[in-house]
Amino acid sequence: MKEKPLILITNDDGVNAKGLTCLTECLRDLGDLVVFAPDRPQSGMSSSLTSLTPIKYRLLKEEQGLKVYSCTGTPVDCVKLAMYDLLDRKPDLLVSGINHGSNMAICVHYSGTMGAAIEGCILGVPAMGVSLTTHSSTADFSECCRIGRRLARRLLREGLPAGTYLNLNVPNIPQVKGVKVCRQADGRFVNEYMRSENALGEPVFWLTGSFEEGKPVRPDDDMLALNSGYASLVPCKIDVTDYEYMERLRSMCDE
């Protein structure tokens, strides 16, 4: 009998987040699931690693076809440690999420959800990050689950090219119009801090801000798709080399 696919699930909102639980439920019949997620929220942790302290993990729950572990590390630590110490074979798929909040556009750089997907890709596992565009802890993940599950099935069947991972964002609306394959929108965050003070009267700064899209907006920008009621799916590369600029830079260095 053929082995069931092994699916590794993680996130950056922590092992108790609703998005993780919904994702796990909706992928349940696609294979043997191992959830290995941070023991606390790790939003905005990007691809960070825990190197100055040791990390550990423990089993929280075991059912037929499902094991759930919590880990003291970052999302990337979770992927590395699960594959190093726990799993006896390489997962057939890694799904990270469902994140509470969008990871469109440049957020791919800050997101712990996407950090975990990047790590899966580096370690040779077809990997996808899934995010819903609301930070609500009680959001309705059903549309997002439906779309994520469909893509997960395709990934189990077809895989991904080496060095490519997927960034799926789903708008927080009752009926999503479909999935659009997109490019990463340009832009930056503005008004990024709220100035406050601590009990000593010293100025302190809380991260906040809003995203300002780069101009011009391109027809296949992920942000545009989301704003138009579509889920956006961006294929992303581990190799960030700017090949177009290499030649110009060479001549600059030779001068």
Add this chain to the structure above:
Amino acid sequence: MKEKPLILITNDDGVNAKGLTCLTECLRDLGDLVVFAPDRPQSGMSSSLTSLTPIKYRLLKEEQGLKVYSCTGTPVDCVKLAMYDLLDRKPDLLVSGINHGSNMAICVHYSGTMGAAIEGCILGVPAMGVSLTTHSSTADFSECCRIGRRLARRLLREGLPAGTYLNLNVPNIPQVKGVKVCRQADGRFVNEYMRSENALGEPVFWLTGSFEEGKPVRPDDDMLALNSGYASLVPCKIDVTDYEYMERLRSMCDE
């Protein structure tokens, strides 16, 4: 009289690291320098953000043409907060480093040094990360400074395309042969953990491991240049979209 260039300097080894001090000294005559760096080591922090707690900063030192600040945040927080609250104009250049340790190949994803460079680029500042291939806290940074300074001058003169930043790595040898413009080498870390136990007898895991280069090695891989006695300079892009795979993915989603 023309204003002197404004250069923002940060790192991920913390404001007291030798690499930062050497970099600051060697760029001293190129403009007005503002050092705004983490108050403690932040290696492997990637592009992580501090969102659950507030951050603050303070002036450590002020001399003619040089101000040094320490900040409680990550390298990316440092860049964001310096530009949001401290600087009254956009820097002409951001240099992050000199990192104690290589950031070649896929390390661009984990590195706090490179996280800061990415952030500078997102915020529209020509940005470069500089790393020396040794973790020694007392390393000799003179060759690295010589090469970094030369590039910094060029960047002040010529800038960089929007969305492109530079990753400079310098081998830890007495005489570097030159600078090679490279691509990001392929590969992954292996044997990533040392298993140990804590005082309660529980298993804990320390991050370690060695880099295993992908095969085949390409002639313009950054790792090959470093191993051959050259500094490697990789131009990198904020936009990580895999454009080549978009079409195939579209047809997969339409099926």
